[in-house]
Amino acid sequence: MDNVCGSPGGCACAGATVAPTTAPPVACINGVALHAAGQRPDDADLRQRAWTELLRQRAQAEGLLDAGDAAPADGVYSLNASQAIEALLALDVPLPQPDAAACRRYFDAHRARFAQGERVQARHILFAVTRGVDVNALRQRAEAVLIEVRADAVRFAAQAAALSNCPTGAAGGALGWLGAEDCAPEFAREVFGQPEVGVLPRLVHSRFGLHVVEVLAREPGTVPEFEAVHGAVASSLQHQAWNTALRQYLQRLAAEAAVEGIALDAATSPLVQ
Secondary structure, eight states, X not given: XXXXXXXXXXXXXXXXXXXXXXXXXXXXXXXXXXXXTTOXXXXXXXXXXXXXXXXXXXXXXXXXXXXXXXXXXXXXXXXHHHHHHHHHXXXXXXXXXXXXXXXHHHXXXXXXXXXXXXXXXXXXXXXXXXXXXXXXXXXXXXXXXHHHHHHOGGGHHHHHHHHOSSGXXXXXTEEEEEOGGGSOHHHHHHHTTOOOOEEOSSOEEETTEEEEEEEEEEEXXXXXXXXXHHHHHHHHHHHXXXXXXXXXXXXXXXXXXXXXSXXXXXXXXXXXX
16 A cells, blocks of 8 residues: 555555545534535524524514525625514514612612712733634633733733734734723723723633723722603613623524534623624
């Protein structure tokens, strides 16, 4: 038999059998593939496609979307499908309307979140989530760095310079003084309205990736009267309640569907990253 590696003079692999390459399984919802064979997306993208496909199929079942509107192989759904999903959610997951008493209780329990003029001096190390990245491996790396800089904050600037995927890494991750309006909302929710100073004990998730954050200083700002922020309080309660209702709705759809090649569990945050 010829050498498997083709090297002259023979080698240790001569006569060996080459194991066939096994392509990763295709994930499906009720038999509908979420991606092309051999082109499995990363876990976050795949979960997003799965939740959207569950909604697309339910919209078809409810007569909101033409039965001929097929699922795409690349995860990009048609305009008709997107509009049908919006109509479905408006019917099945209506936006809750919190009453004044609930808003008042929430405001009293979270007054700092509604402070105006609050500023934070911070620095960060960004582990960017990009297409094709191994999210689990990235999270493990970020968590390891978080543990390291919590134990020795003097290492923060050096680690930012070496590892951060943000241009601020060249300045040790320094973000300067920030107001909540200067940040992505999901980043601001984790950093503002809190008493913490120092390296935060958790990774901060944003649309850009995973952040190790150190708060160097805080200026608290002032808390307005409830009446001045009633609308913002109601919006916060609506957002939280709707996210919970959406998660429960999607989990119910998943429990009724034939889900193959992907785990859809309660820990994920469908469609509201």
